[in-house]
Amino acid sequence: MIRLEKISKTYQTDKVQTLALKDIDLHVRQSEFVCIMGPSGCGKSTLLNLIGLLDRPGQGSIHIGGKPVNSYRDRDVARLRNLTFGFIFQSFHLINDLRVIDNVELPLLYRSGSAAERRALAREALERVGLGARMDHYPNQLSGGQQQRVAIARAIVGRPQVLLADEPTGNLDSKMGEEVMDILLKLNREGTTIVMVTHDEQEARRVNRIVRVFDGQLVA
Template sequence: MIRLENVSKTYQTDKVETLALNAIDLHVKKGEFVAMMGPSGCGKSTLLNLIGLLDRPGAGTVSIDGIPLKSYRDKYVAQLRNSTFGFIFQSFHLIPDLRVIDNVELPLLYRSMGAAERRQAARAMLEKVGLGARMDHYPNQLSGGQQQRVAIARAMVGKPQVLLADEPTGNLDSKMGAEVMDILLQLNREGTTVVMVTHDEREAKAAGRIVRVFDGQLVA
């Protein structure tokens, strides 16, 4: 489903050139749950950003469903990203001035859906993550675990094929982290492909496959 071939990424400033990824070959199959592990600064988040088309490689090819992205025209990539991927981040990234249900609706504003259809989809997804009674609350009225569940609902409301999660339990205690992992595992069982960056060995072992990154390269 997602294939990276000989992908490298270099960041350059006026004085320093940093090789973030070097000659990465990675294939993520439809329906997989892949955990990416490695020390801080090894390139995990950069790799996740390339998979999710949030960044483009300096060299090599990223292919989605067998189609290589040879051009990264902004409009086309934005449409492909919106229809294919859902994103979850460590810091939730909820908009504090919007109610929970309005936060979840946000990805649907870029689709040809009416207001009633958007609201219905957001309600259904919040029910799915156990927050049906919190729809009209604001983010600061929720616990950290509840905020991350809102973020999961927002990522999934557009029914993406792939869920990309960057340290989704990193800001949570063990109980809340386990609840979030249970949701991710359930979504995977229902057919969603999941790629997750984590430092937690227990969480990684719950995934179907572990990919280890060290100094910008995949290691066994």
């Protein structure tokens, strides 16, 4: 499904060169739920961004569905990213001036389809995360856990093959965090591949595989 081969990534500023990742080999199989774990600053989020084609590696190759994507033009990468991946972030990244259903529709604006089709898909996604009754609310009228469920609905509205989640429970209390994990596990059982960055060992023990990163490298 997703294969990274000899991936390295360096960030360059005027005075400092920082090696974020070095010689990463990683294969994520279809329908797996993989947790990426490691200390702060070790390269976890950089790795997730490379998997989701939000960034390009300095060295190495990325294969999605068996096809190498390093040589893709930016336009082709953007299209592949929109069709393949859904993204969930720790800070929700909802637009407070838009209703919940309008937030969920946003990824569909980059695809063909009518307004009625977009609205139907958004309603379906909100129903799946238990927020069908809140679609006309605004984000600031919801709890943190509800906002994260809206973010999950936005991530799944385009029916992606892969969900990428960066600390999706990091801003939630334990009860709300468990509810979000239950939703993710249910989506995985239904066939969605999930790669999640987390610091929570208890959450990680619930998934198929744990990948640990230390100083930019994978460790056993």
